[in-house]
Amino acid sequence: MMVRTYDGSSWSDYKVISLNSVERFSNESYSVNGNGSLSAVAWSGKYNGQGDIFLSYSKNSSLPQSIALNAQVLSTTAPFSVKFTVDAQSPVTGYKYLFGNGDTQSSSLNTVTYSYKEAGTYTVSVVATNSNGTTSTATTSITVGQPLHPKISVKQGSTEIADGGSFSVESAKTGSYSDTTFTINNIGNANLTIGNVSETSGDFEIIETPLPVVAPGNQTSFTVRFQPGTAGDKTAVIQFANNDDFGKNPFNFTVKATAFNPPSAPEIEVRHGSTVIPNQGTYPMQNILAVGSSQDMPFTFYNTGNATLTIGTISESSSDFSILQQPTDIAAGQSVNLVVQYKPLTAGSKSLTLQFKTNDADENPFSFTITGKAVANQPPAVSITSCPSGTLTTSSYTSMERF
Missing domain, CATH: 2.60.40.10 (Immunoglobulins)
Incomplete structure (x- = not known):
């Protein structure tokens, strides 16, 4: 009987051998050299030898194979995507990836993509399983950058x-x-x-x-x-x-x-119109009066505190001023008026300092000064425009300066 031998050392993992009808199956046997085995024989065509014979051969994968794990960082900001690829020399039925942070993934593919949430350096492993259950392991290290987070x-x-x-x-x-x-x-x-x-x-x-x-x-x-x-x-x-x-x-x-609640206490505030006059302050009169004329000036006393404000008697110390209306005690949040009349008796600068007692803790006594000016009274102007008869002449006159 003829023994037909084939060299399988250069074959890849799997080989189908086709024998035509001339190679009679009844007079031959078949074998394959190399790390493999003849696993099956199949017939095609007629039994009388007119068809082809197919021999199925697989390489022996019982020994551990050499594999390599490669990593490629796909993104530099969180989450950090990394592509892992396994290079294997013989058929692999499955892969188990260990990403170095406690996460794992099983896959039949030699390429997977994984996203890291936190920056850092990770030791990544892959376990490849051959068809007969033999495993091989490859390890690599991957570093992903600092993630961008507001804090x-x-x-x-x-x-x-x-x-x-x-x-x-x-x-x-x-x-x-x-x-x-x-x-x-x-x-x-x-x-x-x-x-x-x-x-x-x-x-x-x-x-x-x-x-x-x-x-x-x-x-x-x-x-x-x-x-x-x-x-x-x-x-x-x-x-x-x-x-x-x-x-x-x-x-x-x-x-x-x-x-x-604040403690009960009065608080004084003095104004002329909208102008606040501070304690020991001065109020200058805006108008210049002629001697003998007069002007009444109202000053308003406010109590901005939360207790009754008491006001002592106010007296004047100048003959050019007189008090027409004295203020009274003031309830919290209320106001009263002091009315002062200015009536200059002579020309020149005038002033009056008013001082009075209060029960305001930090403004007792309260005082302020009023200042003003006065000019001499002017005689009436005389104008002669015509004379009924004769000639109008001027013999003498006196010039009056206006102050």
């Missing part, structure tokens, strides 16, 4: 304000206010966007708003005004949207403050 930090002075935390602002008396400024810092490496800042209480108000975009390493600020209408402990939630990547959107915190 928010809120402070009042040097005090860090926690998201969801609280901060006590300066107390204020009713009818007054206190302002507190908070700083928003971008400690990340991408632009931080800031939405509108809101508050949840009418006792608090946002009076200065932050910039809408804060570059990395920069800051902006906003100011909260506490202006209570009633006494007591007050709170409000401050909140604003942002694009922080670390769970602080929206950012919110509670502000706390105490409102108190």
